[in-house]
Structures are given as C-alpha cells and as structure tokens.
Amino acid sequence: MQHPQYHILLENLYRRFPNPKTGLLTTVLENVDLKVSPGEFVVLLGPSGCGKSTLFRICLGADLGYELGVDQEGEGKALINGAPIQLPDTTRGLVPQKYPLYPHLSVLQNVMIGLEFKHSMFHRFTHHKQLKAEAMEYLRMVDLAQHADKMPYQLSGGQQQRVAIAQTLITSPGIVFMDEPFGALDASTRERVQLFMLELWEKQKMTVVFVTHDIAEAVILGSRIVLLSQYYTDDRGDVDNFGKPIQRGSKIVRDIPLSREVLPMKAKGEPAFAAMVRDINEGAGWKPDHRRHVRDFDLTHPNSFSTLTEHEDKTGLGNGNMHKKRTVSV
Amino acid sequence: MNAQKIRVPRFWGMHAKPSYALSLMLSLVLFIILVAAYLFFSSARNRENPDEKLMPTPTKMFTSFKKVAFEADVKTGKVIFWNDTFVSLRRLFIGATIACTIALMIGMNVALFEGMNALLLNFLRFWNMIPPPVLLPVLFIVFGVEEVSKIVLIVISMAPAMTLAMYTSVSKIAGSQIIRSFTLGASQLEIVYRIVLPQALPHLIEILRTSLGIAWYSLILAEALAASSGIGYRIFLVRRYLAMDVIIPYALWVVVLGYAMNFVLGQILARGFSWHGKQEKS
Numbered sequence: 336m337q338h339p340q341y342h343i344l345l346e347n348l349y350r351r352f353p354n355p356k357t358g359l360l361t362t363v364l365e366n367v368d369l370k371v372s373p374g375e376f377v378v379l380l381g382p383s384g385c386g387k388s389t390l391f392r393i394c395l396g397a398d399l400g401y402e403l404g405v406d407q408e409g410e411g412k413a414l415i416n417g418a419p420i421q422l423p424d425t426t427r428g429l430v431p432q433k434y435p436l437y438p439h440l441s442v443l444q445n446v447m448i449g450l451e452f453k454h455s456m457f458h459r460f461t462h463h464k465q466l467k468a469e470a471m472e473y474l475r476m477v478d479l480a481q482h483a484d485k486m487p488y489q490l491s492g493g494q495q496q497r498v499a500i501a502q503t504l505i506t507s508p509g510i511v512f513m514d515e516p517f518g519a520l521d522a523s524t525r526e527r528v529q530l531f532m533l534e535l536w537e538k539q540k541m542t543v544v545f546v547t548h549d550i551a552e553a554v555i556l557g558s559r560i561v562l563l564s565q566y567y568t569d570d571r572g573d574v575d576n577f578g579k580p581i582q583r584g585s586k587i588v589r590d591i592p593l594s595r596e597v598l599p600m601k602a603k604g605e606p607a608f609a610a611m612v613r614d615i616n617e618g619a620g621w622k623p624d625h626r627r628h629v630r631d632f633d634l635t636h637p638n639s640f641s642t643l644t645e646h647e648d649k650t651g652l653g654n655g656n657m658h659k660k661r662t663v664s665v
Numbered sequence: 666m667n668a669q670k671i672r673v674p675r676f677w678g679m680h681a682k683p684s685y686a687l688s689l690m691l692s693l694v695l696f697i698i699l700v701a702a703y704l705f706f707s708s709a710r711n712r713e714n715p716d717e718k719l720m721p722t723p724t725k726m727f728t729s730f731k732k733v734a735f736e737a738d739v740k741t742g743k744v745i746f747w748n749d750t751f752v753s754l755r756r757l758f759i760g761a762t763i764a765c766t767i768a769l770m771i772g773m774n775v776a777l778f779e780g781m782n783a784l785l786l787n788f789l790r791f792w793n794m795i796p797p798p799v800l801l802p803v804l805f806i807v808f809g810v811e812e813v814s815k816i817v818l819i820v821i822s823m824a825p826a827m828t829l830a831m832y833t834s835v836s837k838i839a840g841s842q843i844i845r846s847f848t849l850g851a852s853q854l855e856i857v858y859r860i861v862l863p864q865a866l867p868h869l870i871e872i873l874r875t876s877l878g879i880a881w882y883s884l885i886l887a888e889a890l891a892a893s894s895g896i897g898y899r900i901f902l903v904r905r906y907l908a909m910d911v912i913i914p915y916a917l918w919v920v921v922l923g924y925a926m927n928f929v930l931g932q933i934l935a936r937g938f939s940w941h942g943k944q945e946k947s
Contacts, residue, residue: 423847
C-alpha cells in the first residue's frame with residue numbers, strides 16, 4: 336500500500352440534519368477543510384454543540400450522510416489514507432468516552448480480542464500462547480499487566496481507559512480517534528493518564544485525533560489545536576433576505592501549531608501555558624460574543640487551509656493568515 | 666465534644682431506618698395476620714358445621730394433601746400430586762425454552778440489523794397487543810387439546826413481550842460497542858456471537874424472571890380449559906366439589922415452585938454472570 340501524504344483530507348465538507356420539528360435542514364458542519372499529516376496529535380476543540388462529534392463520526396465512517404461542496408477544482412474531498420472514507424474498520428482506532436471495554440471479558444481477553452479478530456479460528460487455537468504473549472506486552476506498555484485476569488468493572492475509570500488504549504493500539508490502526516476519553520475521570524487520574532498518553536504518542540508516533548472541550552487538556556496534549564466553532568461571521572451578514580437570522584454551521588475557525596516546549600505536564604504552572612489557555616479561552620470562536628470574519632481566521636498551522644464560497648467571501652481575497660490562499664465558489 | 670445526636674425514626678417517614686430485627690418482623694407481619702385470620706375463621710366455621718368446605722382446617726388439608734401426594738391413584742397408578750407437578754413443569758419448561766430462544770434470536774436480530782428491524786418490529790408490536798387467551802380457541806382447533814396447544818399458548822403469551830424487552834436491552838448493549846468492534850476488526854458474525862450474545866444472556870435471564878408470572882398464568886389457563894392432568898387441571902377439577910382442602914395446598918405449591926425458579930435463575934445470574942450490571946462503576 337502506498338503511503339498517502341495526508342492521513343485525513345477533508346475539503347468542502349458539509350453535514351446537514353433535518354430538523355425533526357420543522358423538517359428544514361440544519362447545517363451542522365459548513366464547508367469544513369482539514370488536512371492531517373501522519374504523526375500529528377490533533378486536538379479537536381470546540382464549544383458544546385459545535386459538531387465535534389459529528390465530524391468525528393464522519394471520519395470514522397459511522398456517518399455517511401455528509402455532502403461535498405463543488406468549487407472550480409471540482410467536488411470536495413473526504414479522504415482517509417488517500418481513499419474515500421470507508422465504513423469503520425481497523426485502519427482507524429476508536430477510544431470512546433465511557434465504558435470502553437467489553438464487560439464480559441477479562442482485561443487480557445479485552446486486549447487480545449483485536450488479535451483474535453485478525454486471525455482465523457484455527458490460527459487462534461494453534462497460536463493461542465503467542466497471541467496471549469503479545470496482548471500481555473501491550474498490557475505491560477500501559478502498566479496494567481498485574482490486572483490481566485480482572486474483569487473491567489474491577490478497574491478504576493483511568494485504568495479502564497488505559498486498557499482501552501492498549502486494546503485499540505494492538506490492531507495497529509494508522510489513526511487513533513479519541514472522543515473525550517478522559518472526560519469522566521477525576522482531576523488527578525486525568526493528569527496521570529494525559530501524561531501517559533503523551534509518552535505513548537512520542538514512542539509510537541501514531542496519528543491521533545483527540546476530541547475535547549477542555550482547553551487545558553488540549554494545550555497539554557496537542558501538537559496542533561483545531562478549533563471548530565459556529566461562532567464566526569461572513570459576508571452573508573446576520574440576516575437573510577426575509578429578515579431571518581442566518582444559521583451557520585461550524586467551521587474550523589482556528590488551526591494553530593503548538594510548540595513542544597509549552598507542552599510537558601511540569602510546564603502547567605508556567606506563564607506560557609497559562610497564556611496559551613487564556614488565548615484560546617478569550618480568543619475568537621470559543622464564546623458566542625467573540626466572532627471573527629472568515630477572512631481573518633487564525634489559520635497558522637502549515638497544514639491548514641480554507642476554501643471560501645462566494646457567499647462567505649464576496650471580496651475573493653481569501654484568508655490572509657493562511658499558508659495556502661484560495662477562493663472558490665459553489 | 667459537640668457530637669450532635671440526630672434522631673432517626675424507626676418506621677415512619679422517608680428517613681426511617683428500621684433495624685435488621687425490625688425489618689424481619691415487619692416482613693412477617695402480614696403473613697402472620699393472614700394465617701391467624703384464616704385459623705380463626707376456619708375453626709369458627711368448623712365448629713358450627715363439621716362439613717365445612719370453604720375454609721378447611723389445617724388438619725383436613727393435611728389429610729387430603731397426604732392422600733394426593735403420597736398415595737397412588739387407583740385408576741392410573743400414579744401419585745396425583747407429583748404427576749400433576751411433573752406434567753405442568755414439563756409444559757412450562759418446554760414453553761419457556763422455546764419463548765427464550767425466540768426472544769433471544771429475534772430480539773438480537775431486530776436490535777442489531779436495521780433491515781430485520783424494519784421487517785419485524787411493527788409485527789412484534791402487533792402480536793404483543795393480542796391478549797393470548799383470545800387465541801386459545803384457535804389453538805385448540807389448530808393444535809388439538811393435547812400438549813401442543815398448551816405449550817403454544819405459553820409461547821405466544823411469553824414470546825412477544827420478551828422479544829420486545831430483549832430488543833430494548835440489546836439495543837442498549839450495542840449502542841456504543843458496534844462501531845468500536847468494527848474498528849477492532851470484528852466481523853458481523855463475531856459481533857453478534859462474541860460481543861453481543863454473551864452480554865445479552867444475563868438480560869434474557871432477567872426478562873425470563875419477570876415473565877414467569879405470565880408463563881404460569883397461561884399454563885393454568887390452558888390446563889383449566891382442556892387437560893387430563895396438571896396443576897391447573899386438578900384445581901379446576903376439584904373446584905366442582907368445593908374441595909378447598911386440595912386447592913389451597915396446590916396454590917401454595919405453585920407459590921413454592923415460583924419462588925424456587927426465581928431463586929435458581931437468580932443464582933445463575935449471580936454466579937455465571939458476576940460482571941452483569943456492574944459496568945456502570947467507574
């Protein structure tokens with residue numbers, strides 16, 4: 336298999352849902368553009384209700400109802416590993432928010448099950464010891480080898496999430512999707528698991544897409560922060576021709592690299608860390624009353640790009656902060 | 666020291682915390698009242714009329730019970746009580762097994778496969794709305810008055826509600842796990858039989874426990890209308906002679922059997938599926 340340049344490439348991606356009451360379409364994701372290179376730790380940040388989970392489910396192949404806008408260069412794209420998004424498979428791992436493990440299997444069986452699914456029934460039987468040894472290896476990696484024979488309910492929430500990470504990594508997915516995996520943990524456990532996650536990422540160099548609504552967590556973990564938000568303005572104004580407020584779907588309003596010096600946990604008390612958190616918290620797009628125009632988005636990450644429709648950007652100048660400028664029309 | 670003593674009521678109110686001994690006593694109170702009242706009225710009526718039928722004394726009940734439970738029947742050579750029990754339990758067991766199989770298979774299919782859901786769900790809801798006794802005449806006509814029609818009645822009484830309950834339970838299990846299982850490389854069959862089925866079994870046992878009442882109800886009903894043996898048959902047979910001295914022991918026996926079944930299922934749940942219902946803990 337050839338190695339695609341980008342693990343994730345979304346261009347002109349829209350997602351609309353019918354409103355159950357009125358039957359009208361509500362746009363949740365509007366003209367989203369995202370490129371993710373192999374080895375990035377992307378933190379997908381956003382206020383609640385911005386469609387983080389929707390974007391996440393689309394990338395996983397669990398939601399095929401997305402649409403692709405058309406521009407001068409043709410239709411938009413939604414590619415994972417260079418190919419159109421497939422139904423969920425082993426190319427993408429998933430660590431969910433809650434109850435990540437199979438309750439009826441022991442910890443070791445939970446980790447081993449990915450290997451068992453990979454091999455035939457016969458191979459499972461003849462190579463049982465080998466599979467078991469490999470699963471133990473992964474359990475050791477997450478420091479839980481001594482709990483191998485326990486049932487998931489006997490572990491704490493943090494331990495369960497670590498087992499889930501081992502369970503996901505054993506199938507060696509190219510991209511690991513994590514949906515607020517540490518959201519249900521208490522503060523001290525959370526810090527420990529975050530640190531653990533960082534170490535693991537540095538060792539394994541996998542691509543991670545990490546969804547969270549916690550700014551501090553985003554700054555600690557990410558090599559790149561992508562802020563998805565419905566709070567922005569564009570050239571369509573605030574009301575349409577009938578005087579009704581325009582309902583906009585979320586876009587990526589901010590896409591910034593994080594310097595690695597700020598990152599480690601010990602730097603949490605440092606001014607640079609606090610400044611970064613404050614910058615995001617008070618920056619555009621996080622709160623409803625602080626919006627930026629589509630042309631002024633803070634898109635400084637080398638992989639970031641933004642395609643704007645004629646309605647969104649009447650001047651055709653595009654985004655000034657971006658590495659790649661392009662204006663398109665629908 | 667400023668330890669404040671807060672008075673917690675023993676019985677009244679939402680804050681009440683009855684002690685263990687008190688709880689035990691309270692749980693017995695109504696049984697004691699029932700037995701005492703029965704003994705009182707029974708002895709009063711028996712004193713007035715030695716041929717009293719409606720409220721036989723415990724001695725009379727015991728004598729009659731001994732006759733049906735320990736002496737072989739002249740005509741059949743079988744001990745009536747144990748034969749009735751065996752016949753009824755066999756009908757119940759076969760019916761419940763079939764109903765459980767249907768509930769498990771169809772419930773899982775409807776919960777896991779959208780196509781099956783579209784095909785079956787509304788049909789199941791329709792069946793669930795039909796009171797099973799309405800179909801009893803049809804069953805007697807189609808299956809005759811022998812074993813089959815009684816078992817079929819038990820099955821159609823239990824299966825639709827159990828299947829719908831199973832559907833709800835499996836939907837909850839499956840919710841977050843399906844996509845995750847696919848990302849771990851599971852095939853559809855593996856998801857059904859390695860992931861969902863083992864988790865569905867304890868739910869099936871719970872649903873069966875709540876359905877036992879309906880099972881007994883339909884069994885007694887079928888036996889009352891057409892049978893030549895069985896607990897329901899016996900009760901409705903001796904009803905003609907107002908033989909409360911047989912009916913009451915039989916009714917108590919049904920209670921004992923029900924309790925025993927519930928206990929056994931509870932033990933299976935606790936021992937075989939100790940992880941069940943505990944995943945909520947974080």
